[in-house]
Amino acid sequence: MKNRLALVFASLFTVLLLALLVAFNHQKPRVLILHSFSETGPWETAVNTGIQRELARNRRPIAVRWRYMSFSGDMSPAQWAAAGRRNQGAVDSWEPDVLVAIGEEAQVYVGRHYAGRPGPRLVYAMGEDPASFGYTTAGNVTGVHEALPLAQIVELLRHLGRPALRIRALGIDDPTGQAEGQQVRSFDWGPHRLLGVDLVDDFEAWQAAVHAAARDTDVLLVLSTGGLPGGPEDPAETDRLFVADWTERESKPLVIGVRESFVAGGGALAVIPSPYGLGEQAARKALDVLASIRNRTPLPSPEVSLEFQIALRPARLAARGIQLPALYAQAARASQSLYD
Amino acid sequence: MSLTQAEIATALRECPLLAACTPQEHARLLAAAQCCEFPAGTDIIRAGEPADHYYRILDGAAELITAQARRTLGPGDDLGAEALADAPAGQARHLATARAMTAVSALRLPRSALTAPAARDPRIRSGALLGLAARLGELPPPDTQAPAPKAPAPLPLKQRIGWVATLTLPLLAWYAGGHLGLPQHSAVYLGLFTMTALMWLFSLVDEYIPPIIAVVAMLFIDLVPAQVALHGFYSRTFLLLLGVYALSAVLVSSGLAYRVMLGILARLPDSPFWHRSALTAFGFVLSIVMPSSNARLALLLPLYREMDDSLAAPAHSREATGLMIATFTGATLFSPLLLTAKSSNLAAFTMLPIQVRQEFQGIWWLVGAGVVAVGLLACHLLAMRFLFRADTPRRALPAERIAGQIAVLGRLRPQEWVAALAFLLFLGGAAVPQWHQSQPAWLAGFVLASLLALGLFDKRGFQTGIDWPLIFFLLALDGLTQAIHYLGLTEVMIDTVGHRFDWIGGQLGWFILLALAVTLLLRLALPLTAGMILSATLLMPIGMDQGIHPWVVLFLTSLFSDIWFMPHQNSSFQQVLAGGLRARCDETLFFHYAWWLNPLRVVLAYASIPYWRWLGLY
Numbered sequence: 028m029k030n031r032l033a034l035v036f037a038s039l040f041t042v043l044l045l046a047l048l049v050a051f052n053h054q055k056p057r058v059l060i061l062h063s064f065s066e067t068g069p070w071e072t073a074v075n076t077g078i079q080r081e082l083a084r085n086r087r088p089i090a091v092r093w094r095y096m097s098f099s100g101d102m103s104p105a106q107w108a109a110a111g112r113r114n115q116g117a118v119d120s121w122e123p124d125v126l127v128a129i130g131e132e133a134q135v136y137v138g139r140h141y142a143g144r145p146g147p148r149l150v151y152a153m154g155e156d157p158a159s160f161g162y163t164t165a166g167n168v169t170g171v172h173e174a175l176p177l178a179q180i181v182e183l184l185r186h187l188g189r190p191a192l193r194i195r196a197l198g199i200d201d202p203t204g205q206a207e208g209q210q211v212r213s214f215d216w217g218p219h220r221l222l223g224v225d226l227v228d229d230f231e232a233w234q235a236a237v238h239a240a241a242r243d244t245d246v247l248l249v250l251s252t253g254g255l256p257g258g259p260e261d262p263a264e265t266d267r268l269f270v271a272d273w274t275e276r277e278s279k280p281l282v283i284g285v286r287e288s289f290v291a292g293g294g295a296l297a298v299i300p301s302p303y304g305l306g307e308q309a310a311r312k313a314l315d316v317l318a319s320i321r322n323r324t325p326l327p328s329p330e331v332s333l334e335f336q337i338a339l340r341p342a343r344l345a346a347r348g349i350q351l352p353a354l355y356a357q358a359a360r361a362s363q364s365l366y367d
Numbered sequence: 368m369s370l371t372q373a374e375i376a377t378a379l380r381e382c383p384l385l386a387a388c389t390p391q392e393h394a395r396l397l398a399a400a401q402c403c404e405f406p407a408g409t410d411i412i413r414a415g416e417p418a419d420h421y422y423r424i425l426d427g428a429a430e431l432i433t434a435q436a437r438r439t440l441g442p443g444d445d446l447g448a449e450a451l452a453d454a455p456a457g458q459a460r461h462l463a464t465a466r467a468m469t470a471v472s473a474l475r476l477p478r479s480a481l482t483a484p485a486a487r488d489p490r491i492r493s494g495a496l497l498g499l500a501a502r503l504g505e506l507p508p509p510d511t512q513a514p515a516p517k518a519p520a521p522l523p524l525k526q527r528i529g530w531v532a533t534l535t536l537p538l539l540a541w542y543a544g545g546h547l548g549l550p551q552h553s554a555v556y557l558g559l560f561t562m563t564a565l566m567w568l569f570s571l572v573d574e575y576i577p578p579i580i581a582v583v584a585m586l587f588i589d590l591v592p593a594q595v596a597l598h599g600f601y602s603r604t605f606l607l608l609l610g611v612y613a614l615s616a617v618l619v620s621s622g623l624a625y626r627v628m629l630g631i632l633a634r635l636p637d638s639p640f641w642h643r644s645a646l647t648a649f650g651f652v653l654s655i656v657m658p659s660s661n662a663r664l665a666l667l668l669p670l671y672r673e674m675d676d677s678l679a680a681p682a683h684s685r686e687a688t689g690l691m692i693a694t695f696t697g698a699t700l701f702s703p704l705l706l707t708a709k710s711s712n713l714a715a716f717t718m719l720p721i722q723v724r725q726e727f728q729g730i731w732w733l734v735g736a737g738v739v740a741v742g743l744l745a746c747h748l749l750a751m752r753f754l755f756r757a758d759t760p761r762r763a764l765p766a767e768r769i770a771g772q773i774a775v776l777g778r779l780r781p782q783e784w785v786a787a788l789a790f791l792l793f794l795g796g797a798a799v800p801q802w803h804q805s806q807p808a809w810l811a812g813f814v815l816a817s818l819l820a821l822g823l824f825d826k827r828g829f830q831t832g833i834d835w836p837l838i839f840f841l842l843a844l845d846g847l848t849q850a851i852h853y854l855g856l857t858e859v860m861i862d863t864v865g866h867r868f869d870w871i872g873g874q875l876g877w878f879i880l881l882a883l884a885v886t887l888l889l890r891l892a893l894p895l896t897a898g899m900i901l902s903a904t905l906l907m908p909i910g911m912d913q914g915i916h917p918w919v920v921l922f923l924t925s926l927f928s929d930i931w932f933m934p935h936q937n938s939s940f941q942q943v944l945a946g947g948l949r950a951r952c953d954e955t956l957f958f959h960y961a962w963w964l965n966p967l968r969v970v971l972a973y974a975s976i977p978y979w980r981w982l983g984l985y
Contacts, residue, residue, distance in 0.1 A: 032522040036530035037572075043534060044562075044580070048587045051555070055588065086552045086854055088589050 056317045057090045059123035059147070061114060061137055063130030066095050069287070070302050074129060074152070077306020085314055092121065096132055111136025123147045124320060125313045129305075131202055134160045142168050148316045148326060152309035154300070155206040157329060169316065169326045171308040173300045175207060175250075175285050176335035177214045180298050184219060184246065186351055187281070192219045195240050195280075197233070198250030200226035207250040207285070219246075230265040231258040234277070241279040249274060249284045249294070268292030275343060287338045287364055295343035296351075301362070304334025338364035370402050370425070378474050382423055384445065384494050385484070392484045399480035405429075405467040411446055418449035418459040420475050421495075427471035433463045433503055440465070448495040450478040451485050462503060529569020537562040552590060552854050559584055563847070568892045575840030578897075582846040591850045598849040599842030603808030604713050608658065608838050610811025611707050613824050614789055615657040616832030619666060621782040621823065623790075626773070627652070628670050633769045639686055642674060642764065643693030643751040647744075650697025654708035655794060659834065660939045664698040668946045675951060677765050680757065688952040689755025692960050695943050696747055700964075703925035704740045706732040707797075711896040712925055714841035715903040718848065719917050727918050728807050730798040735918060738978045739926060742971040743964070750960065785823055789814050837896075844897065848904045857908045864909065873914045875985050879923060879972050882906055886927035890936060899928035916984040926972060930965045 060078065062071050075093075082091065094117055096110040114137045118126055126147040128138035134151055141149050143165035151157060151170030162168040184192055196211045198204035208224040222244060225236045233255060240247050252267040271292025275282055284290060284297030308330065315327040339359040344351065359365035370378070376397050379385055388396065403422070405411050411422060411429055423445045431438045431446070440446070452459040459478070485492040541558030549557065559581045566577040582596050599605060618624045628649050635641040646667060653663040671694040680686040702709040706716065706728065716724060733740060779787070796803050796810040803810060818824035824832065851857060871877040885906055890898040902924040910920035931937040934944075940961075948954065979985040 030520065030522045033526060033530070033571075036522075036527075036534070040530065040534060044584065047538075048584055051588045083592075086550065088552060088555070090589065 051088075052090065055088050055090050056125070056320070057092070057121060057123040058125045058127060058313050058317070059118060059121060060091065060093045060127045061118075061129065061133045062093070062095045063132035064095065064097050066093075071095070071129075073302035074306035074309075077301075077303035077308075078127075078310040079306075080303070081307045081310035081314070087317075089314075089317065092123070096136065107132060107136055111140075115140055118147060125150055125316050127152065127309055127313050129153065129309065131155050131206075134162075135202075148320070150309055150312045150316060152305055152332075154210075155202060156209065159206075162329075167326070169312060169329045171305060171312055171330055171332045173305050173332045175210050176298050176300060176333070177211065177216075179335050180248070180283060181216065181219065183283075183296075183298060183351070183355070187349065189245070190218060192245040193222050193243060194219055194246045194248060195222045195244040196224040196248040196250060197236050197240070198224065198226050199252065199255050200228050201254060203251050203253075211248065211250070227255075229256040229258045229261070230270065233270065234273070237274055237278050244280040247274075247278050247280045247282045249282055249289055251286055252288065253286075266292075281347060281349065284338070287336070290338035290340050290364065290366055293340070293343070294338075295340050295347060295349075297338040297364075299336050299338055299364075300332060301334040301336045303336075303362075305332045308332050308334070336362040336364055338362075338366070340366040342367070372397065375400050375402065375474065378423065378425060382445070382474075384448075384491060384498070387488045387490050388484045392487075396476060396480055396484075399477055401475045403473050403475045405471040405473065407467050407469050407471075409467050411465040411467060411471065411473065412461045412463075414461050414464045416461055417457050418447055418452070418461050419478050420447055421450040421478065421481060422446040422465075422473040422475050425472045425474055428468040429465050429471050430468050431463050431465050431502065438502065439468065445495075445498070446473070448499040450476075451481055451492050451495040453485075453492060462499070525569055526571060529565060529571050532569065533562060533565045533571060536565060549859070553856055553859060555588070555590055556585075556850060556854055556856065559590075560847070564893070567894060567897055573836065574894050574897065575836040575843070578843035578847050579839060582843045585846070585850060591846075591853050595849050595853045596846040597842075599714070599717065599845030602717050602842075602845065603806055604717055604845065605838070605842060606812040606815070607707075607808040608710070608713055608841065609833060610793070610808070610813075610815040611656055611658055611713075612833040612838075613815045613818050613828075614786075614793055614811075615653075615662065616828055617782075617786045617818055617823050618656065618790060620828065620832070621786040622776065622780070623783040623786045624653070624666060625670075626776050626779075626783065629769055629773050629776070632670075632674070632764065633766065633773060637764050637766065639678075639689060639755070639757060639761065640748075640752045642678070643689055643755075644748060646671065646674075646690070646693040647697040647700070647747065647751070650694075650699075651701050653698070654701035654705050656707060656790060658707050658710040658713055659837070660699045660702055660709070661942055662834075664695070664939050664942050664946075667694050667698050668942070670694075671946070674764065677762070677768070679762050682951050683953045684757070685755045685953070685956070686757040686761060688956045689751060691943060691948060691952045692755070692957060693751055695939065695957075695961075696964075699929070699939050700743055700747060701740075702929055703922065704733055704736045704743075709899075709925060710837055710841055711899040711928070712921075714845055714896070715900050715921055715924070717845055718903055718907050719921060723917050725806075728797070729800050732918075732922075735979070735982065735984065736922060736926075736975075738975040739922075739968070739971040742974060743967065746967055747964075750963075754960075782823055785818075785821055789818060840896065844900050848900065851904060860905070861908055861912060868909055868913065871909075871913045875915060875919070875976050875979070876973065878910060878913060878915050878920075879969070879976075881909070882920070882923040883927050883969060883972075886924050887930060890928055890930070895928055895936075895938070899924050902928060916979070919979060919984055923972060926968050930968060932962065932965070 064071055094114055096114055102110070118137065118141070124147060126138065126141060127150045128134050129152045131153055134153055134155065138149055138151055139160040139162070141147055142161050144167070149162070149168040149170070151162060151168065152173065154173040154175070157163055157170065157172060162170070194216060196208060198207055204226045208226055211221065211224050227233050227236055237247070252270045255265045255267070255270060256262045257265050267288050268291060271284065271289045271294045275294045282294060282296070284294050285299055287297060287299050289297045312327060319326050337355050337358040339356055341356060356365060376393070379393055379396055379400060385393070385396065402425070424440060424442050426442055429440045429446070431440055446465045447461060449459050449461050537558040540561040541554050544554030544557040545551065563577040563581045566572055567574065585591050585596050586593060631645045631649060635645050650663055650667060653666060657663050671690060675687065675690055678686070678690070680690070703712070706712050719727070727735065793810060793814050797807045800807060815824070819829070868881070871881065882902070886898065886902040889902050893901065903921055906920050906924060907917060911917055934940050948957065976985060
């Protein structure tokens with residue numbers, strides 16, 4: 028046993044050290060990252076990889092917590108609302124300096140609740156229009172708007188060897204589809220021509236739209252397919268990989284997806300917003316917000332995520348008689364989205 | 368007689384035999400203790416019956432009946448001490464009968480309740496059995512009173528200053544770092560590092576504790592991620608250390624190490640030079656698998672004593688001193704010359720770039736240290752041959768007795784065969800990794816797994832044969848140094864240093880001078896392992912910036928960290944002090960020899976420059 032005085036000193040040291048460490052942890056900036064869906068989703072995993080890549084570059088101690096609103100994509104509105112209340116409770120009790128809300132549901136059920144209010148600064152990362160959540164007028168909100176890489180799709184179409192193509196977009200009639208459809212409509216497709224954006228309610232309508240597109244369309248742009256019900260009598264979600272495979276097989280026009288799941292399911296080609304890039308940008312934005320709090324400077328401005336990836340299934344593309352420059356295959360290989 | 372629990376507790380506390388029990392053991396005994404009543408004329412214990420209980424008489428008188436005599440016992444006397452014998456259950460039996468002369472009240476404790484305290488503190492068992500033997504032999508009972516606790520020594524002034532400094536200076540360092548423009552994470556690290564250094568400097572706690580505190584603190588506040596702070600725990604060093612320690616423990620416990628020592632003595636010519644060479648040679652062999660000079664010395668000192676007793680050189684003579692020096696140097700001389708000879712070599716090894724690690728993990732470390740190794744060994748052997756000649760006619764080493772000792776050991780036992788094979792496997796694998804196409808660390812892991820599977824290294828050996836505090840110390844130190852790189856402090860350091868080391872100009876000669884100065888300075892304050900690792904941490908970026916080969920930087924810190932002037936700088940010296948240095952040796956001569964080796968190390972480092980150039984290391 029130690030000498031009594033040594034014991035007093037050692038106890039004092041231990042208590043002081045613990046007090047300092049705890050005090051340090053309390054004053055450490057807090058970042059709460061809130062995902063709309065589950066931890067195991069491939070898109071969420073990719074976004075997290077990007078976030079962690081950016082956070083790994085940070086050396087200033089910060090406390091980071093991760094939360095996921097749902098365990099699956101198959102949740103009723105009541106369940107979403109309950110998940111929203113739970114996560115608002117988590118935000119209120121932990122009191123983060125920055126709340127990073129990723130995906131539409133995280134904005135609907137949690138994020139917008141804090142827009143324009145004292146409390147956490149909000150960093151959004153989503154494909155929807157920030158104005159629809161009241162973010163553009165709120166002083167405590169910034170973020171990253173995930174834009175569909177439509178300019179890159181136009182560039183890709185040049186390699187098809189036809190000067191003007193007729194393009195049609197097909198998506199689901201839900202907030203995500205509507206936001207994506209809005210981006211497609213407002214984009215300048217010249218020299219090509221956008222015939223229209225078809226947003227459908229279920230897979231039966233989807234099948235009909237794909238068949239109808241054969242009449243007048245050269246390129247069918249497939250938007251997000253997650254959450255597509257089977258039919259009017261079948262509310263269960265149709266497997267998005269099945270939707271992709273079916274669409275690629277049945278569509279006469281060339282199909283270009285905007286999500287990797289389209290090629291993963293059997294599609295030939297997709298030009299997709301990079302979830303890694305979105306994660307990196309969102310995390311960088313959160314760190315910038317922390318710096319702005321520290322330095323008492325205005326919040327950084329919102330930005331648009333322009334990073335994209337190519338996903339490719341060369342065999343299916345070849346079956347359509349299309350050959351793209353090797354650059355595309357190599358880009359897909361580099362982002363691990365080249366499917367044999 | 369009915370006693371309350373408080374009275375039973377008092378009776379237990381007053382029992383001299385149980386005075387050495389801890390409060391926790393007393394609490395457990397209280398749960399097991401019972402008060403018993405014996406009417407006059409009944410037997411309390413009977414000779415030959417199992418000794419399942421121990422009794423302490425509280426009231427009344429009893430008669431102890433043996434074949435030779437009868438003895439009256441009263442309050443305060445005990446019965447049934449045989450219950451404390453270390454024998455299998457049921458085999459401990461009473462050696463005498465005790466009969467109540469009047470109504471007797473006694474406190475009864477079951478044998479099972481006494482097993483744990485008796486195993487923990489041998490004084491309890493030996494006290495009971497000595498008392499029993501005295502009673503049966505009709506001698507006065509021994510005094511089993513526990514020695515009165517010593518008044519604790521006042522806290523030395525150095526430690527008082529140390530604690531005050533540790534409580535204040537890290538905070539100041541943190542505060543000052545922040546105000547001098549260091550980023551927050553660097554200032555926090557500076558505070559934690561100051562804390563660690565102060566605790567080492569003032570020896571406030573054991574050497575291995577401060578880096579553990581620092582690593583835990585870094586994790587607690589997320590200063591660095593776990594994969595950085597705990598980097599050492601999943602590095603190859605961890606398994607290498609475990610394997611080497613297991614091998615070293617098995618070499619000793621199997622008896623092979625002692626047999627080899629006797630074998631070397633028996634085969635070498637009987638002259639002082641060869642006696643000393645034998646000790647040095649054995650020190651070298653041990654250095655291959657024992658990463659601690661203290662452990663090597665612990666093994667060599669008994670052999671030294673046997674030799675010293677046999678040779679009977681006069682105390683403080685040159686011959687007696689030479690033998691001790693040979694023992695000490697045998698254990699310490701090779702520390703920087705082999706990767707596995709020094710734990711800090713293994714810990715600092717992770718600082719090297721991966722290709723350098725791969726190159727120097729086997730025999731190449733010794734090859735790189737060739738000039739220093741040959742120089743140190745040659746000078747040492749020459750000194751042993753010519754400087755420590757016998758002043759008086761000497762006695763011969765008893766060859767007959769050594770042969771007898773080897774004969775007693777008999778043929779090699781299976782354990783020794785396995786230990787020898789494991790040693791050769793590790794040695795061969797480290798020297799020539801081409802044949803197994805793996806890393807020596809993984810080979811060390813295989814040796815560990817094999818020794819465990821064969822039962823040579825059992826659970827107890829795993830717990831006690833491995834120096835866990837040292838392993839945690841080394842791996843926590845690794846976390847501290849990894850954090851320096853992770854937090855970008857290396858760059859900060861180089862930026863701060865700026866062009867101050869441009870005078871080195873890539874010249875190894877100048878760098879050796881810098882390495883010597885830095886290492887000596889740190890070693891003045893810090894213990895060997897911490898001193899060497901911190902020197903390597905500071906010198907590695909400077910050396911690499913100057914184009915010095917990283918292994919050379921590491922080797923120089925290892926070589927120079929062995930330089931010592933004051934007794935507190937060398938824990939092995941404390942060991943030989945306890946091993947009879949002052950009684951047998953000329954201490955001045957011993958120190959002169961140890962100090963003479965210091966400049967020799969520096970000279971040999973310079974002498975290595977052309978050799979390193981030839982090897983392509985410079």
